[in-house]
Amino acid sequence: MSRSWHVILGLLLCLWLPIATADEQLTFPASPRPTTPDSATDGEENAGQLVVHGALDTPIMRPILEDFHRRHPGITLRYRNLTTLALHRRFLASPADADVVISSAMPLQYYLANAGHAMSLDTPAARAWPAWARWRRELFALTFEPIVMVVRRDIVERFGRPDNHVALLDLLEQHPKSLQGRVVTYDPVRSGAGYTYAIAESRLSPRYWDLVSALGLVKADLVETTGEMLEGLANGRYLIGYNLLGSYARQVVAQDPALIQIIPNDYALVTQRLAFIPRLAPHPVNARRFLDYLLSETGQRVLAERTPLGAIHPALDGPGTAAALRRSQGEALHPLPLSPGLLATLDELKRQALLSRWQREYGRDRSSPAR
Structure with a gap:
């Protein structure tokens, strides 16, 4: 990519959103034992760290993080909330800082995935994810x-x-x-x-x-x-x-x-919140586990029932879900497509x-x- 395009992109990013005065963080320390019967006990699944960077307010994200950590209590989970612009700038400056990146700035997320920054997720949940809600198996829409x-x-x-x-x-x-x-x-x-x-x-x-x-x-x-x-x-x-x-x-x-x-x-x-795993993710095993959880019926149910965000998973049909909204609104709904058209912005x-x-x-x- 030419230096001039980098300059133009930088100027455009300045117009996206105001930068937050300070970012917010949540930390869920690892516990030595599973806290519930369904918590993971396998050594690989129940150890290590996970760093998530998101442009999603901590009160909304907390129920999702709490449920994941309950299932994987041996993982030290850290979440950092930033604005979409601060998140994007931080990633470009330090692409190995985060394991999963989540943002509502669809063009910026698509730009990063299209530029080769996203790792492929090859799991049953990723393969079954609706084609309109993903780009390859690298960038996934989580919300509706x-x-x-x-x-x-x-x-x-x-x-x-x-x-x-x-x-x-x-x-x-x-x-x-x-x-x-x-x-x-x-x-x-x-x-x-x-x-x-x-x-x-x-x-x-x-x-x-x-x-x-x-x-x-x-x-x-x-x-x-x-x-x-x-x-x-x-x-x-x-x-x-x-x-x-x-x-x-x-x-x-x-x-x-x-x-x-x-x-x-x-x-x-x-619009949708888009998530990807950076190619330089410091904890790729746990990154794949967390993104797979976000795409699972379990994770999507938490999102649908305990946050105001609409869930996409086709098995869910409650208030605010994509299925319920499509049934009530029909063809009137037009999700912003995950396509090169996003780069026009x-x-x-x-x-x-x-x-x-x-x-x-x-x-x-x-x-x-x-x-």
Whole structure:
């Protein structure tokens, strides 16, 4: 790879997400004996270390780590939580530091696997994993997380429920005064997630640019995170939130009767947390064991039942799982494909072209806002 491409990539990474002020760590020390009847007792399975680096909050990751450690108590397990950008930078600087790397930054994870940094996992669970949720046997999607709308119940009572993008577009265009400054979405300039969704939607929907223009019509706030959107929706500052990460939104909406989560019934993007084992993993045996656990029905059940993340394993069918969501939403769900198309988000020329049009459409003068 040329030095100029490395420079461009570095500049692009700076635009993904803010770097955390400090990373968080969890450590599960090895215990001398199995703590449960189903814990591993074989010497190879019950010894050594495992280092996991992830862009996944520790409260969400803890139940998964605890269950794995309960089954393998002889392994000293260390988890380090970083932002997607800090995680990626750390890996490039020290590719032998971690045994498993997990991140929601799909383009960055694909970039690393495609560049030859990922080790193949050849286990029954890996071979049986759905083809749409893996790249070769090196990069695996672990979760199924729709991108959703969240609206306040009072806006539904006044103007109706926007169950799809056409209804949302009509709502924005027909009630611009009532919605001025009361809508929020990602800023594709400052948010890597927002930019990724913008690329996907511009390819998926012929009316996407009309929607961007309508967001500009109501002077929608543009923010960097789903957390900012949820906070503003909960305190009443915003009436409509567009393109939130559903796994986070589901938790907040479940506890707030004033909010409604909507998975659009015309199309809904689905993002996934991607995991791989680095080729230079310091503890490859335990790395393979942990990733195999994450792909197993056992690990996926913990993920589905004890975290807000949607599980992919085809044997699981509870709330939030891929099977249940596909049954309720049908063909409307569009998982972001694990393909070279993800690398388009790291192409500077394509990025500038899309953002220029986004800003132009968002700022377009609309002298006759209502149809």
